[in-house]
Amino acid sequence: MEKGMPDNRVAARAAIDRLLQMRRLWENAARAYFEPSRFLLEVQNCLMTSRTVTFIIQSNKDALPGFDQWYAAHQERMKADPIMVWAKDARNKVEKQGDLSTHSQVSAEIIASYLDGPKTDWLPSNVFATTDEIFRAVPQKFRVPHVVEHGTLLVERRWIDAELPEMELLEALAHAYSVLSDIVADFVKTLGLPIPSMIEDSRPTSMERLAMDRAIYVSMKEGSIIGVRREEARDPPIKEKQFIKRYGRKGAKSWEKAKEAETFQQACEAFFRSARILLKTDGYHGSLALFLKGSHLFRVIGADQPDRASRYILMRELASFAVAEGADGVILINEAWTAAAKDIPKHGYAVDAKNRQEALALAACNATGEEIHITATFHRKKNKLHKVKSIEPNKMTVGTPSFMLVPFMKVWGRYDPKNYEEIQRKMDEAGLSLPMEAPESTA
Structure with a gap:
C-alpha cells in the first residue's frame, strides 16, 4: 500500500485539477453572460471539459482496487439523472455536429421608482443583441427628465438549450459539476486520501443561484453598466x-x-x-x-x-x-x-x-x-x-x-x-x- 501511495496522489491530483478547470470555465461563462459569442464559447468548453473529468478517473483505474464495481455505481446514478443524460448528449452534439441549439430569453424594465416600471415590448427581436443595442432601443417617450436622472434599465437574460428548455443553461452545468464533484471526492476518499477543501463543497459559492448574476443594470443617464453586490462583512466582532x-x-x-x-x-x-x-x-x-x-x-x-x-x-x-x-x-x-x-x-x-x-x-x-x-x-x-x-x-x-x-x-x-x-x-x-x-x- 505504501508503495502505491504516490500513484494514488497523482491519480487524485489529475482528477481534481480537471474538475477545477471545469469550474473555472463555468465561472468564465457566468462573467460573459451578457456577451453572447464569448458566453457560448465558454459554455461549450465547460461542457467538453466535463467529459474529460470521468475520462481521467477511468484512465487511473489501476490506482483503485475494485474500480469497476466502484465506478459502476456512479455510472448508474448518472444514467438515472436527466440532466447528466442531457450533458452527455450535448457533448456528443458539440463534438460531432457543431454548436448547441441555444436560445436566449431577454427581458428588460425601467426602474425609476419603488413600483414596477415600463416593460419590454420594445426589445430588439435579435436575442443576440448587445446590452448597448438594448439600451439604445428604449423609446424616447420613456426618456423624461426624472427617468434619465434617476432611472436604471434592468436587463435580464436567460440562456437555455433547446433540448433542456425547462432549465437555465448555467444552472444545468452547475448541477453537472456537483455530480462530478461528488464522484471526484469519492474517488479521492476511496484512494485513502483526504478530500481537499476546494472540492469539499460540491456547489461552490460562485455557483449559488443569485438573480442578480442573470441581470445587468444600465444607467439611463449615461448608458454605463452599474450594479450592486452583497459582500460579507470582514470586520471583527465588537467586544x-x-x-x-x-x-x-x-x-x-x-x-x-x-x-x-x-x-x-x-x-x-x-x-x-x-x-x-x-x-x-x-x-x-x-x-x-x-x-x-x-x-x-x-x-x-x-x-x-x-x-x-x-x-x-x-x-x-x-x-x-x-x-x-x-x-x-x-x-x-x-x-x-x-x-x-x-x-x-x-x-x-x-x-x-x-x-x-x-x-x-x-x-x-x-x-x-x-x-x-x-x-x-x-x-x-x-x-x-x-x-x-x-x-x-x-x-x-x-x-x-x-x-x-x-x-x-x-x-x-x-x-x-x-x-x-x-x-x-x-x-x-x-x-x-x-x-x-x-x-x-x-x-
Missing part, C-alpha cells in the same frame, strides 16, 4: 467592553432590549432607541437593513446608496435577499432629509427644499402586513457640524403605507395597490408626482 466604553451601559442595555422584543413593533422601537444612541454618540448613522424572523434579528446589511437610482435597485435586491434567507421582517434605519410638502419643489424631493431638516428614520414591514415608521428630527452643533446637539422626540405611525417598502410587501404577498391610492392622490395635489413617460404628442 462587549469596547461597546460599553463607546456607547455606555445605556447603549448596551438598549441593544439587549432589542434582542428580547416579543413583537415586531417592540423590535422596531427597541432598535430605534439604539439608533438614537449611536447617532448622538457618533454624529452620524449609516443606512442599515435589519432582517428578522418573527421579532428576532438574524442579519444586518449595510445599505448605503450613492444616489436615488441606486436606492430603487437596492430595495428590490434586499427584498429578493429577504426571500432567499427566509426573513419575514425588515427594518430600514438611516438618516434622511425631511421637509413640509409646501416647501418641496414640483417634481422634487425633500433634499431639494430650502427649509429642509435632518432626521433619523425607520421604515419597517413584515410578512403579516404590518408597516411601522418612526422619525426623530435632530440638530447639529453650529460650529461642529459633525456632532449632534439634540434629537427631538420620536414620531411613530403604524399602518401607513410607504412606497419604499413596496418591494418587500410584494415578495411577501401583502401588496395592495388600493392602499397607495390616497398617498398618490395627495402627491398629485401637491405636484410631487414624477412623470414616468412623456405625454402623447397632439400634433
Whole structure:
C-alpha cells in the first residue's frame, strides 16, 4: 500500500485539477453572460471539459482496487439523472455536429421608482443583441427628465438549450459539476486520501443561484453598466467592553432590549432607541437593513446608496435577499432629509427644499402586513457640524403605507395597490408626482 501511495496522489491530483478547470470555465461563462459569442464559447468548453473529468478517473483505474464495481455505481446514478443524460448528449452534439441549439430569453424594465416600471415590448427581436443595442432601443417617450436622472434599465437574460428548455443553461452545468464533484471526492476518499477543501463543497459559492448574476443594470443617464453586490462583512466582532466604553451601559442595555422584543413593533422601537444612541454618540448613522424572523434579528446589511437610482435597485435586491434567507421582517434605519410638502419643489424631493431638516428614520414591514415608521428630527452643533446637539422626540405611525417598502410587501404577498391610492392622490395635489413617460404628442 505504501508503495502505491504516490500513484494514488497523482491519480487524485489529475482528477481534481480537471474538475477545477471545469469550474473555472463555468465561472468564465457566468462573467460573459451578457456577451453572447464569448458566453457560448465558454459554455461549450465547460461542457467538453466535463467529459474529460470521468475520462481521467477511468484512465487511473489501476490506482483503485475494485474500480469497476466502484465506478459502476456512479455510472448508474448518472444514467438515472436527466440532466447528466442531457450533458452527455450535448457533448456528443458539440463534438460531432457543431454548436448547441441555444436560445436566449431577454427581458428588460425601467426602474425609476419603488413600483414596477415600463416593460419590454420594445426589445430588439435579435436575442443576440448587445446590452448597448438594448439600451439604445428604449423609446424616447420613456426618456423624461426624472427617468434619465434617476432611472436604471434592468436587463435580464436567460440562456437555455433547446433540448433542456425547462432549465437555465448555467444552472444545468452547475448541477453537472456537483455530480462530478461528488464522484471526484469519492474517488479521492476511496484512494485513502483526504478530500481537499476546494472540492469539499460540491456547489461552490460562485455557483449559488443569485438573480442578480442573470441581470445587468444600465444607467439611463449615461448608458454605463452599474450594479450592486452583497459582500460579507470582514470586520471583527465588537467586544462587549469596547461597546460599553463607546456607547455606555445605556447603549448596551438598549441593544439587549432589542434582542428580547416579543413583537415586531417592540423590535422596531427597541432598535430605534439604539439608533438614537449611536447617532448622538457618533454624529452620524449609516443606512442599515435589519432582517428578522418573527421579532428576532438574524442579519444586518449595510445599505448605503450613492444616489436615488441606486436606492430603487437596492430595495428590490434586499427584498429578493429577504426571500432567499427566509426573513419575514425588515427594518430600514438611516438618516434622511425631511421637509413640509409646501416647501418641496414640483417634481422634487425633500433634499431639494430650502427649509429642509435632518432626521433619523425607520421604515419597517413584515410578512403579516404590518408597516411601522418612526422619525426623530435632530440638530447639529453650529460650529461642529459633525456632532449632534439634540434629537427631538420620536414620531411613530403604524399602518401607513410607504412606497419604499413596496418591494418587500410584494415578495411577501401583502401588496395592495388600493392602499397607495390616497398617498398618490395627495402627491398629485401637491405636484410631487414624477412623470414616468412623456405625454402623447397632439400634433
